[in-house]
Amino acid sequence: MGSSALTHPLLEYLAYISGSKYLSDLHYLDGTGRNRIAQALENISSESVSLWEWNDALNYLAEVGPAASPSAARELLIEQMRG
Numbered sequence: 001m002g003s004s005a006l007t008h009p010l011l012e013y014l015a016y017i018s019g020s021k022y023l024s025d026l027h028y029l030d031g032t033g034r035n036r037i038a039q040a041l042e043n044i045s046s047e048s049v050s051l052w053e054w055n056d057a058l059n060y061l062a063e064v065g066p067a068a069s070p071s072a073a074r075e076l077l078i079e080q081m082r083g
Helices: 010-018 023-028 031-042 051-062 070-082
Strands: none
Touching: 010 023, 010 031, 010 051, 023 051, 031 070, 051 070
């Protein structure tokens, strides 16, 4: 798992990784795009992103409620992206 902090907001980074031109395109990802996001998330340390950003990504991508910690949010988001 990576340990360096992201230089861009999490959702913007995930849009870039998935090949999405706009953040709204993240709602229409196919299995390949969702898998790319899951793989990218596995390389992001939970501590390198704020709990607010993790929960924002959870809400935006998976429409699930907030997690109590960055690590819980990261794991839930990976699980949701894997389907």
